[in-house]
Amino acid sequence: MSEPSIFTRILDGEIPSEIIAETENAFAIRDIAPRAPLHLLVIPKTDQYRNVVELAAGDPELMAELVGLANTLAAEHGDGDFRLVFNTGPNAGQTIFHVHAHVLGGALEEKSVG
Numbered sequence: 001m002s003e004p005s006i007f008t009r010i011l012d013g014e015i016p017s018e019i020i021a022e023t024e025n026a027f028a029i030r031d032i033a034p035r036a037p038l039h040l041l042v043i044p045k046t047d048q049y050r051n052v053v054e055l056a057a058g059d060p061e062l063m064a065e066l067v068g069l070a071n072t073l074a075a076e077h078g079d080g081d082f083r084l085v086f087n088t089g090p091n092a093g094q095t096i097f098h099v100h101a102h103v104l105g106g107a108l109e110e111k112s113v114g
């Protein structure tokens with residue numbers, strides 16, 4: 001069996017991190033190294049999907065739930081507007097292979113991508 005991910009260990013209370021929201025299937029924490037005034041991570045409780053491609057194919061309802069939770073939290077913790085980022089693969093900066101959405105808000109350095 002593979003080692004539990006950092007996020008599973010946070011959910012299980014083995015690594016300290018305040019869980020700022022929790023639903024039946026997902027939870028959210030603040031990123032330990034924020035890259036924006038608001039930088040949250042929205043994470044499915046299951047670790048069976050390594051990235052957003054696997055999640056969207058395997059459980060689109062859970063994918064939609066993550067987007068909804070991101071929206072709720074962006075309104076609760078920021079001005080309601082947000083950027084949702086799923087780093088996918090190491091060359092794109094992914095370091096934890098338990099799918100998670102970065103919820104970025106506040107005064108973002110770049111106004112848009114592309």
Ligand code: 5GP
Pocket residue numbers: 006015017029030031032033034041086087093094095096097
């Ligand atoms: P990735 O690089 O995989 O897209 O995102 C992983 C994110 O998890 C990074 O932004 C990193 O700062 C954050 N992170 C890594 N370890 C911890 C931790 O122990 N606690 C919290 N709150 N965030 C973490």
